[in-house]
Amino acid sequence: QKASAKNETVVTVGVVGNSDDLIWDAVQKKLDSENANIKISLKTFQDGIYTNQALANKELDLTAFQHYAFLEQEEKEKGYDFTVIGDSYISPLNLYSKKYKSVDEFKPGDKIAIPSNASNTGRALKVLDSAGLIKLKDPNAASPTVDDIAENPSGVQIELNDAAAIINLLPDYAGGITNTNFIIDAGMKTSDAIYQVPDALNNKAFKEYINVIVARTADKDNATYKKIVDAYHSKEVAKAINDNYKGEVEPAFKY
């Protein structure tokens, strides 16, 4: 958080990938219209692990890419002291297939690709659990791993893959689970999914997958950050989220 030439306060926000670019444009516009004198500077990463490291190291002011589950896991592993200062949206994580029309068609030995980063692995396992393809020891536990599969009634094989690659590789798998931003970018729709977790925003097991804006705990009451969160939680930004993700992603805030 630095003062820029025009006496603006510059806030550096760490994001992963460029999917949210338009949303943050809307936030900036909102702030400008309020004459908040805040300039949001996006810093793009390929990978969330480095993003959190950079936040902890004060190289970033805020991050906005992860959901609760990933945040908790990172805090647990690395001992970060972060605080959520606002929810952003929930991006569905659905099961897609080029081969089958419904979940019932999976046969033993079929391969399903799920994202390889730890928290999305857990979330995808929960999706499979919810779809009834596997049974987890505790469906509500945070970030389960493949080791937490209790039963595998459908007999599918689960393979971990880079989330961005899964869509390209879908023809080679019986099914694949990946984030909605990739689905949108690939020109597909969430309705192409053969399984979608119902009412994810209120589902206990999936509540932890709401995306959040995160600051270091020491800065949780920072007025500038509060203004940003307020600007995010606006009608304009909600519209931008809808436009950006073609209505496939739900804003996780009231406006």
Next chain:
Amino acid sequence: MAETPHSPAVAIRDLKKIYRTEEGSKTALQDINLTIEKGDIYGIMGLSGAGKSTLVRCINGLEQFDEGSLLVNGNSISDLKPKELRGLRRRIGMIFQSFNLMPSRTVAGNVELPLLNTGLDKEARAKRVAELLELVELADKAENYPNELSGGQKQRVAIARALANEPDILLSDEATSALDPNTTKSILALLRQLHDSLGLTIVVITHQMSVIKQICNKVAVLDHGTIVEQGRVFDIFANPQAPLTQSFVATTSNLDKVNDLIAEHSPLIDTGKNGILLRMKYVSKEVSEPLVSHISRQFNIDANIVFGDIDVVDGSPLGGLVVVLNGQRDDILAAIDYLKNRNIGIEVLAS
């Protein structure tokens, strides 16, 4: 490939060769006219960069030329199809200065190399390799690798390899220049023997005048890409015409060393009161007489030999003597006249 039975081994007419490089072009050979008859041992000499290697490389088509014609056994090298050219190359053996033996193959393997793909079966090849190694006296080294051989031994392997296909022509590019005198001598003897027994035509590039003297019957002298002199070895050594040839021939004889003695006023060439210091040289092929004895007796003079260099080249004595003649001045002058009449080149150095 047609071979006229009486065509020369190599016939070169008005050959011109230009190297084109990025920095410009360089005429390496020009106006080359040369006929090498079957059975010749043809020496090629010249300063470094004169074009000697280029010339032999044109003969087996390793290098292309720009103008003129080059016939080998009556076949125009530049008109042959690739396959025919390969066939012709099998009949031209080449010995490289750096031997170019394949380090990954044994001595036998190297000699066998030109025999692969010639239709000979394994056994026939082995037999031929054994014969060749016998010929160059290396049968006991058949299973050794090149880097286990001495320079002279490597040279012999290279010769055996060049002979593997029973070629008609053998090209040798500075093959003996890095060898000790014993090895050089034995290799020259081997070449001579191959020539005599197999009727090989041999082309020898060398900067060693002794090599030319020992085995060649003809020689060409190259200077800056042109032939400045060519002919029978005896004639060239006896009467070199081009300045370059003259300076080459001068280095082979110790008769010129007398100039150093003159400069030092050495007592060895003290001519006394009446004496004359004389250089006498054979200049024609006919002379073989006891000349010193004749003048000593006939004119009653003493001929003290200071330098002597008389050799037999091509069956005739070649070279000369530097002598101090002592006696009556008139007698000495008469003796000189006598020698001049016997077709001996005379040069009075001091009196």
Next chain:
Amino acid sequence: MAETPHSPAVAIRDLKKIYRTEEGSKTALQDINLTIEKGDIYGIMGLSGAGKSTLVRCINGLEQFDEGSLLVNGNSISDLKPKELRGLRRRIGMIFQSFNLMPSRTVAGNVELPLLNTGLDKEARAKRVAELLELVELADKAENYPNELSGGQKQRVAIARALANEPDILLSDEATSALDPNTTKSILALLRQLHDSLGLTIVVITHQMSVIKQICNKVAVLDHGTIVEQGRVFDIFANPQAPLTQSFVATTSNLDKVNDLIAEHSPLIDTGKNGILLRMKYVSKEVSEPLVSHISRQFNIDANIVFGDIDVVDGSPLGGLVVVLNGQRDDILAAIDYLKNRNIGIEVLAS
């Protein structure tokens, strides 16, 4: 470094050198005892692999030895500290067979190289370089790069470089073996002139007997790592003792070629009814008489010279003649007796 004024340039005692490789160890030099006096031009000859290069490389410490001692100007090479060794090396110039000129530097840059870090400033160095290039007659090539020079010119640059630090000793490893006769001659003349004017001690490795003959005063013959013969050049050429030396010396003279003529029954050596074919050789330094004239007159015989090889080595005639003597048998025998009494080596080849 202490230098006793009268210590020899190089004094080697009981030197032994072993190369240790993975395949085992190989004794390259053994029992080497050699003294090179200041001002000597010392030739070293021997077959390939005899240990010649190893020996000179020991002299400037490029190679370490295992036993014995090696003093250069009175300093034991193996006891010097690195810095002293570098200082000593500056006083030993070395000419490599492959020249080893740095391709990235001009001729002047190459000659300047040994002068860097010697305390001379840029100007002084430039002056010295100019002098040296003048000396080797290459002043006009100062700004050329080595690959733009002929073999002989490269050789001269290497000599200039070796002389840059005004060394006391010059080591030359097969420096002329790949050059044409003219270039060889001019380089030998240059070395001789440097020796005479600067009092240089020169060690010359060569397989060219003519080089030894032309410039050396002493010579050592190496065979399989030991010195089989050493001494003054005249003595070695006149009376070689070791078989290897004998075979080397034989190649320098054409007197042995008579054997070929004998084998061919050449008419040149036809001895007629009474004649005798004779090889006569100088074997001591004192002889300088008109021997052929004497016997011709005194015994009334004809001496026809078939081969002649008389040279002046170290101020005395060396070599001999192959002659056919014709006349009365008694006279011929008397003449032979006469020659034997004049300390001439006589060998009757045919009669």
Next chain:
Amino acid sequence: MTGLLSTWFPNVVTRLPEFFDSFVQTLIMLGVTGFISFIAATFLGVILTITQKGGLTPNPVVFNVIDKIVNLFRSIPFIILAAALVPVTRALVGTAIGTKGAIFPLIVGITPFFTRQIQSALSGVDPGFIEAAVSMGMSTPEIIFRVYLREGIPAIIRVTTITMVSLIGLTAIVGIVGGGGLGDFAIRYGYQRYMLDATYATIIVLVLLIGLIEFVGRLLVEITEH
């Protein structure tokens, strides 16, 4: 032993079968890719060598086309190349995933580098040998097999060793598109899940593997060099 192992490498010991599978996958990728790209690179390297200026059969067109293609592929970051190749891989081998699907992108990724290496190995073959062969009347294919490839063997082995080490680096990247292998193992557990021992175990095994490759390489060079 197992005691120590499970103290030092707790996460690896509990995933030993997976670790072992990853190792086998790495070996398969190295082996199959190495073999195929060796053949391809040798072929291309030979063509470049003989068609270059001053080569045995100079051919500027062929040379420049191959030369430029090699450069083009060397310019593409491997991860992008791997992603771009997915449809081609699928068309060729039926699947773009798993070890089987990883091999084609690996081949395309490593062959340009390998080709350059082979080219430099062949350029070390003394031109004198080639001349000698030409003067013996050998044909171009004979010269390629009997001289270039044969005399180039030690250098070819040397550059193959270097290439195999680079290939290990690529197998780690291809892991993220489902190729498996040790690099992928290290990334999934060591990097994504902070199990440092997984990273260390991987590095140790890879160092040993590379040491072994280099050892075998040197041994072969020594055997073939006289």
Next chain:
Amino acid sequence: MTGLLSTWFPNVVTRLPEFFDSFVQTLIMLGVTGFISFIAATFLGVILTITQKGGLTPNPVVFNVIDKIVNLFRSIPFIILAAALVPVTRALVGTAIGTKGAIFPLIVGITPFFTRQIQSALSGVDPGFIEAAVSMGMSTPEIIFRVYLREGIPAIIRVTTITMVSLIGLTAIVGIVGGGGLGDFAIRYGYQRYMLDATYATIIVLVLLIGLIEFVGRLLVEITEH
């Protein structure tokens, strides 16, 4: 022109400033990393060359330590190495992200490879030159600077060119720490957001860049080679 560009590269044209920034970042990474690792690799390459068996000042201990370390680092897949280096990077340059944070891992990643390349370049310096220098009484540092490095220049330039091309590959991977650069651009848009034109634009620019590097390299070699 712009019309055509926006038809063919719609996503790049709308992100032209970012594309340009990425290009500059790539240049910075190449420049700074290239420069520093050139010095480090030259230093290590020289040490390896002179301490090896038969070298100028043989020293098996120094040689083996450096040799083994170089091998160790060459064995670690770069992506893992980059992750492991984060704390060190931060301690050294204050940040582990962005172009600044990318440079240290890049140096560590490329130097071992570069060292091997320099080593092979120096091994091409004729041992005869070294002997000549020794026999002139030159000291070891003089020989290093006046002979090895000077006579090795053409070969050093050649291997530096090769290394720069490999370095471009690494800069793409180092994008995961937010290093930026063209590779990162291609991964974020081309790979993660399926904007193929971003990939193609990147490849085109990289091919041109590599072509330029090779051209400059060849030019320098020609200037320095006599």
